[in-house]
Amino acid sequence: MIKHSFLTLVLALTLFTLYAQDSISPVGVIKNISDDSLLTIVQRQTFRYFWQYAHPVSGLARERDNTVQADYYWDYINEADDVPNLSKGSFGSEACAIGGTGMGILATIVAVNRGWIGRDTALKRLIKMVDFLNTADRYHGIFPHFMNGTTGKTIPFGPLDDGADIVETSYLLMGLLAAKVYFKGSSKAEQYFSHRVQQIWQDANWSWFSKGGQQTLYWHWSPENDFQMNFPVYGYDEALITYIMAASSPTHAISKTLYENSWVKSASWKNGKSYYGYELPLGNFDKGGPLFFEQYTYLGINPEGLTDDHGIDYAKQTRNHTLINRAYCIENPKHYKGYGPNCWGLTAGDSYKGYVAHCPEVDLGVIQPTAALSSFPYTPKYSMQALKHFYYDLGSKIWGPYGFADGFSESKNWYATTHLAIDQGPIVVMIENYRTGLIWHLFMQIPEIQKGLKKLGFSSPHLN
Template identity: 45%
Template sequence: MNRIFVYAFAVLVVFSACNPSKNKGDSKHLSDQELIDVVQRQTFRYFWEGAEPNSGAARERIHIDGVYPQNDKNVVTTGATGFGIMGIISAIERKYITREEGVERLSKILDFLKNADRFHGAWPHWLQGETGETKPFSKKDDGGDLVETSFVAQGLICVKQYFKDGTEEEKKLSTLADDLWKGIDFKWYTRGQNVLYWHWSPNYGWDMNFPIHGYNECLVMYVLAAASPTHGVEAAVYHEGWAENGKIKKEHEYEGIKLQLRHQGVDNGGPLFWAHYSYLGLNPHGLKDAYASYWEENRNQVLINYQWCVNNPLKYKGYGKDSWGLTSSYSVKGYAGHAPAMERDLGVIAPTAAISSIVYTPEQSLSAMRNWYENKKDRLWGEYGFYDAFSETDNWYPQKYLGIDQGPVVVMLENYRSKLLWKLFMSDSDVQNGLNKLGFQYEK
């Protein structure tokens, strides 16, 4: 009997070791760091296994189920590709992939970008992955997109810094990244005025007529425009264009949480990606200029978003301290820029909003992440991490991903853990020159 008992016990031990639900992989028993690692690793897969195969770049979207047929699997999006480039660097550091695998993939992506359509140095919003040719985002948006291009440049500068002292192959990659970002003609996109324009088309010229004023997701574009050693702009472009000679300043508060800047179109802060996209490389800690403290602004934007969802003035199902986050994402009816305002809150939560805010609100972000992973995993979790968005009110749980929302999850989780991408971007001498030109205080 003793031998039988010992044998049975041994089998049980082996079974438990092999069964992820009975060891530290059990979602109910993950530490905070284990949970962060699981989410970061799984989300990174969007930019690795899920990448467009010819280019290695980030797909615009991936739909998992057949409910939402997809006919654009080879369309890549430039902004998310920039985020994915940064994600690959983080994956090398985390040993999700080897350094050699990372160099190989990054070389593939950068070679694709080198040969793809560009318009005065700027890439379009969308590219065909098989050919590198432009896929129009809309009829007149068929040329350069300076905002998406700046998100690419943010990633290129991190590549430049990460590999500059490496092997000969890595130094070659670093040089290519530097050449690509320095090829962006920011000056062209001023039209000779003291402001940057979002679009230019070879077929429609400046017809879209979109001068970029703050505050929104575009701060890094103005920093890079000032930083460019080849096609740089003067400080007046920033102060007169982005800041509109001080009109960017507009104090507002929600339940005692204060904002310093005019958030375009919403008093309580825009969609949460405004606190993410420019700050994947641009470190908000200690970042100040004549108009704002950007750490304070971003953190308070997130806190307002969180408190709005806790208060839940529209009484949507499922909102609360452990389920919050309004940003631009898929919505029950198409796509929407969800934000804390009565007309902009549609009952749709996007996991990227809370998770990518972890650098500002670690306790609140971890609470939401744990709730979704432990209690709603069957409806919210898939091959590439949390799905893009959901609504408990509408019982709406689409199995869909958007590249532009996946990227900040990977990068901001890494910045929370190690500040890796912040350190790389902020260590670049061109970036520092640009910040100095615009009068910023910052942490190197």
């Protein structure tokens, strides 16, 4: 009887352990905890979006946890209100985000490293994802912006955007390559995963997107519309990582000349003005534009000590843009309710008017929690102030099973109930980069990435 009870207990504990590795329970607002515990709670609960809400067939990250019509995004993408022949389709639970999936993969590394999920359990999920991706729609090795999580077929993002998206693909590969380094053991599963990632990496033909050898990279291409989208990737914005990935490719690399002509020499690359006493080296937006410019590339690229042969200090760029954004919210020239030292952060996300690239030039009174929280490496004191306000003061309105809701406006008494992959992912990853530098360390040690950075004229203490 004693032996039977003992075996029953062992079995129960084993099942509990297996279940605990495969499921993460959400928590509510917990009072009187340390700052370190708060960071862990926020990272862990935000990661649930990628773990519990992943697409059940492919494992990819769903774009969002609600359904919207195609034109929900349209003003943001095209900066126009009267685009003809607009698709009236919708983006719902089948729509998986390629870029958001890459961010979710980075978040999965964090989750394994912190023990929230088991290493083998995570690796099984990642293998399912790369197996799916290796049979899904690609165009010269480049994935679309959105993909059906069951079929792998492209979900058009607009009338002409129905094929490849090199920027979203660069975020995906940032995640896959970092995971390849993290899961670099000798087991058959790890070896298999590494091989499948390498296939995707080698197949990505970045040079094709120079439109026949022109000295410009183009964001989109499709077999139906060719390069009619006609959207060059010029700087400065969230796409610096795209040039780094393209220059780092082991099979289809671009030249430094293309990078210089398309990115550096664009009219919008340099800034040099000062706002609120902070000099902004790059970008033509007044007061810097949305904060995701300083987050997406730097999920993997460590800006500390990063400079280029044009004299740009990327630590200064990322930090000062963030400080300018916060200073604008404190100034609050439009007198929105709630703005202040502990409530700041303008970036792209959901609003009461749809999806908007919020920034000082486009300020609707909507705060995106991801803006301040994904800035932890640059402004840890100010980001912690914002985090405590979001969690303790506004938690009853914006804290939920997948972390913080995407946005809120106290002036409009509007609080989103939605979550987006490209906003949730940076919260997990950038808080971890602040705490341990984990993802920066993994990504910056990749030999091809080091070679690509050097090729483009970057210097860093993290390059061999």
